[in-house]
Amino acid sequence: MSYKVNWSYLPKQFNDKNIRDILKLLSKFVPTGDFTLGKPLKEFEEKFAQMVGAKHALGVNSGTDAIKLSLKALNVGPGDEVITTANTFIATIGAIAEMYATPILVDCTDNFCMDVNQVESKITSKTKAIVPVNLAGQMTDLPKLMEIAKKYNLPIVEDSCQCILGNIEGQCAGTFGITGAFSLHPLKNLNVWGDGGMIVTNDDEMYDKLSLLRNHGLRDRDTVEIMGCNSRLDTQQAVIGNWLIGQVDFITDTRIKNANFLDNSLKEIPEIIIPPRFSNRKLVYHLYMVHAKNRNGLYDFLRSEGIQVKIHYPIPVYQQPAIAKYGYKKGDFPVTDSQSNSLISLPAHEHLTQDQLQYMIDKITDFYRK
Ligand SMILES: *Cc1c(COP(=O)(O)O)cnc(C)c1O
Secondary structure, eight states: OSSSOEEEEEHHTOOOHHHHHHHHHHHHHGGGTTTTTTTHHHHHHHHHHHHOOOOOOEEEOHHHHHHHHHHHTOOOTTEEEEEESSSSOOOHHHHHHHHTTTEEEEEEESSBBBBBGGGEEEEEEETEEOBBOOOGGGGOOHHHHHHHHHHTEEEEEOTTOOOOOOOOOOEESSSSSEEEEEEETTTTSSOOOOOOOOEEEHHHHHHHHHHHBTTTTEETTTEEESSBBHHHHHHHHHHHHHHTTTHHHHHHHHHHHHHHHHHHHTTTOEEEEEEOOOOTTEESSSSSEEEEETHHHHHHHHHHHBBBBBBBBBSSSGGGGGGGGGOOOTTOOHHHHHHHEEEEEEEEOOTTTTTHHHHHHHHHHHHHHH
């Protein structure tokens, strides 16, 4: 079915003209043969670091790898515990599991992110790291989490895959912890033509170690200093990243503007509850989610009216069969559960028109007036 309001912005972001422009850049790049750890990658990393206000940025294969390599650099391994949140995408928990560590989950708050007040009671002698997730473009209460982490001398790896340019009092997501992990997946606010990820850090030693880890542990061509893996961001993806990165402010600001419009209109509808907004935080609305009465009915109705709404996530990840071995059961995380029943995600991307935004409001109003 074709939608009146599409979830995906990709056909607009990469329209014919933009594709031609990018192909021109690629046709200049390809003859250089600079395919691995090439000059455009270095350039992209420098721009990325500057954009989020970090000292270093390092391109890797995916957002998942950005989390995995961060944990590997912290020597997280078998028998260790890593505290994260029950309300996330599988990649966060998967990254911990791939290091053969045990994910220890806590519930979220009404802003979808880790309830940092539940962290301290989960810390044991086996805890090696904390991985908060800045979900949906919202921010974890990182200042508070930093205090707890400091008290126990634990590193924080921020999963900021959904929160590029989100901030608290001007400090960007990804720069509170020892590292921050970002995804360049096509569905993320800054994307490339396939998979990609970025790690940011202010720590020189971490940067050095991560640089080795993503490239087989090679100090130079003939010296393998540590065991690493191959997780380099392809240089041709960096060519696309360099083309798009200058537009990230526009993408972010337009999403915020759209979200403000939706907030202001939806607050008049008693069946819709808008999650908390914070005057000292920049929320970047990777996902625009609100609580809706009769959510499933609204979802079906809006879809039938040509609005490509989504649900993040219909089954909380902690209830997935793959996670069963960690012993969590339905009901363990009541806030996460209730959000999975009440939240609906509306398109709010930068290529929506005012008519499309108004159309969504009209249809939601119609649904509850029926
Ligand atoms: C997308 C995402 C990831 C993983 O990113 P990939 O680039 O797809 O590997 C990790 N965590 C969260 C919360 C994400 O949304």
